[in-house]
C-alpha cells in the first residue's frame with residue numbers, strides 16, 4: 001500500500017529537483033520494487049495516526065465516574081483513535097458500567113480492590129476469594145487484575161495459589177503490576193498461565209523485560225506509563241520491542257483523573273514511539289496482539 005505513495009513522493013521530489021519527467025517515469029518501476037523491499041523495514045511514521053489503538057491498561061475508578069461519564073470516555077477514545085480498551089476499576093462497578101454502555105468497545109477485567117481492600121492489603125482481605133468468585137459468576141470478565149504484588153510475602157503464597165487456580169478455572173489471563181520476581185513466582189505456581197505484565201514491570205530496565213519475556217512465551221506486557229521513557233531511551237528499548245513485538249501492547253493507565261485529562265496526549269505519545277517501527281510491528285503493538293489475546297475484532301472508531 002505504501003509503495004505507490006512512496007513512488008509518488010519520489011516522482012514529486014525528482015520533479016521538484018528539476019529532473020526531466022521522462023527520467024523520473026523511467027525510474028518508476030525500479031523505484032517501486034526497491035521501495036517495496038525497503039518499505040517492510042521502513043518506519044510507519046506519520047501513517048501511525050490512522051492505526052487504531054487497543055488501550056490495554058485502562059481504569060475507570062470511582063472518582064472518574066462523575067467528571068468522565070461513559071459517553072465522555074467513549075468520546076475520548078474516539079478522538080484518540082482508540083477502538084477498544086481493557087478496563088479494570090476500583091471498585092469493579094466502574095468496569096461493568098463502562099462495559100454495559102459500550103460492550104463492543106470494552107473488555108472487562110476483574111480487579112480485586114473494593115471497600116477497604118486495596119493494592120497493599122488485598123491478598124489479606126477476608127472473603128476476597130468469595131468476592132472474586134461472585135463477581136465472575138455475575139459478569140463476563142475476560143481477565144483478572146490489574147492487581148499489585150509489591151513484594152513476595154511467603155504468607156501470601158497459598159492465597160496467590162488460589163488466585164492462580166481461579167484464573168485457570170475460568171481461563172483468564174492475570175494482569176499483574178509487579179517487578180520481575182512475582183511474575184516468576186506466578187509461573188512457578190502455574191506454568192500454563194497467561195500473564196499480562198502491567199507497565200512491563202514499571203521500573204524494570206529493558207534487559208530485565210527482555211529476559212523475562214524470553215523465558216515465558218505466555219507472558220505479555222503492556223507498556224503503559226513508560227511511553228516517555230521508551231521515547232527517551234529508544235536505543236535500549238528498540239531491540240527489546242522488536243524481539244517481543246508479538247506480546248507487547250500499549251495502554252494509558254487512567255489510575256487518576258489527571259490521566260483522563262491527558263488521555264489524548266498519552267495516546268499521541270504512544271503513537272510517537274510506534275511511528276518509529278515498521279507498519280507490521282507497530283500494528284501488532286497498537287492493536288493486533290490485544291485483539292488476538294482477547295479474541296475480539298476491533299472496528300476503527302472513525
Ligand SMILES: [Zn+2]
Pocket residue numbers: 057059146177198253255
Ligand atoms: Zn494500572
